[in-house]
Amino acid sequence: MALAAARARALRALSPPHPLGQVLVAARRRCSEAGAPGALPPGGYRAWQEQAARDPAGFWADLARGWLRWDSPFHTACQPGRPAGTARWFLGGRLNVSVNCLDQHVEKSPNRVALIWERDEPGTAVHVTYRELLDLTCRLANTLKKYGIQKGDKVAIYMPVSPLSVASMLACARIGAVHSVVFAGFSAESLAGRIVDSGCKAVITYNQGVRGGRIIELKRTVDEAVKNCPSIKHVFVAQRTDNKVQMGDCDIPLEEEMTKAASVCTPESMDSEDMLFMLYTSGSTGKPKGIVHTQAGYLLYAALTHKYVFDYQQGDVFGCVADIGWITGHSYVVYGPLCNGATSVLFESTPLYPDPGRYWEVVQRLKINQFYAAPTAIRLLLNYGEEWVKKYDRSSLKTLGSVGEPINKEAWQWFYQVVGEGRCTLVDTWWQTETGGICIAPRPSEEKAEIVPAMAMRPFFGIVPVLMDENGKVIEGNDVSGALCIAQPWPGMARTIYGDHQRFVDVYFRAYPGYYFTGDGAYRTKQGYYQITGRTDDVINISGHRLGTAEIEDAMADHPEVPETAVIGYPHKIKGEGAFAFVVLKEQVAHVDRVKEELKTIVASKIAKYAVPDHILVVKRLPKTRSGKIMRRLLRKVVTEQSNNMGDVTTLDDPSVVKEILDAYQKYKEKSSS
């Protein structure tokens, strides 16, 4: 019923009806003839949205036939799954993702630039053509095969962005292996946990990384990690610097092997629903989960959103500054742009190196047309003033994009007015590791209607957002808030959590049966636009990096003198959110400051540096309900200084704990500011 209502609402918003058959056939013809995506047809957004809501299977089938190169066609576009809300796409179809991202472009334009590697050292960009990237990919694929990696095997990639990192992902895709890219800022223990969970047979890494002028000891971290990973047979080591690192028995010098390998590698023909990659992300409980994406549906969705949300035109230089360790890097540095034959920038450095003008100097030098970044970087840069921006020519810019966390109005305005000179489209894009690609964003819009600042606004084709109330009922009408769910499956959505399908069902489809639950809350404005209000669970977002507070608590629990902790997110001016930890110590602990430092070290070594709490406050006890549950809600009120509005505290085991914690917080604040 509710699904029908949501669809009906989506349809009502669309008028007048459009001759869709013609629109879709035209789009298909245009992209297959040109081998490249074309412009959205007139009336496109409304017409496509109407078709997608009315006949999702037919809508996606048409696009999949036109956009992707198939080895053999699919017989069924969409097969609804169990539980309701899940689906499998393009059944019976076979294709190879690397062929779609490389070979099809090499046939037509071998010398088109696929990647521009903007290395850490300013002014040392490396251009890689589609032909060169195919060559690298095939040599790497043959090297993996030589060392026994086969279809279905899992390969961890622990590398920052570079052409070889992209080739590593595509090499896995070419031979049907499954990659698991682990952000190169994660600790050895985090890397090991992910390798063990997915049973990776090999790791691909660099001797060292270089970022912001500093050396990062990648190989050393991998060495430490693989000590505890019996599944690892080989570690492939590429050279980012000239420095020698120790090579052990299972270590293989990657470039050396690649020069010996053949530059042609027959692509494995993959089923649409075979696994393409897994990517670990945090949830509100337990360890990070390996989100699984499959071949055809993911690729189609990444490519379409890349094209239409950013209005990518052939020849444009697309600059997404995300790392490949996150989903943004997968979808909008690698798969979306390369499937569309785009030129994609790989940004290895930081926004502040060698100075706060780095992004804009790169925009000028590489003539970037679309620039996609996280709000945290924008908030950081706006503190340094406009001169750093205005020093450089940004006339190439057409579209600006924001991703990963809510963008506040001040940052939005600065991005729009100062960086974009008030003439570029700025799209705030909402999506998740699980959604595969952008789900809510102001574009595409053939109307070029005004964009509301700091708002994701409108669903992409085929996305049917709904808001739910506390009783699990769909909230109708506008000017309402609720839990954000998506009512209809789309090809880019994750298929499972690796090794734990039940957890997948429980986390995403149990709270609101038949709907995908995002974990976010949203407000639907009077005009029917969507504004994301943030997570409704214990997931926090530090500088756009998603993290479960439970992970930090678990890490700190390793300290022998710390029996109990509770971590919450609190608003942070630059990072968006920071972690605030409340800890209870054993009574006899004398060196509180030493313990705090040890706790920080533990979190950095068990997770990553960015996860280290900004504040650690020692309290005598935590606020607990009579059944022993920690009331984090109260702790949030304390650190956001809303103690006059604590809400219902009657379920607390001992309500006097509130005053105790408030006093401790006041003392801590006074001490920190003195």
Ligand code: PRX
């Ligand atoms: O809370 C939302 C926030 O980031 C979460 C997803 O994180 P992750 O899987 O790491 O993917 C990040 C990159 C797509 C979401 O549940 N989020 C993402 N984009 C936005 C956002 N919050 C507000 N506005 C956004 N545009």
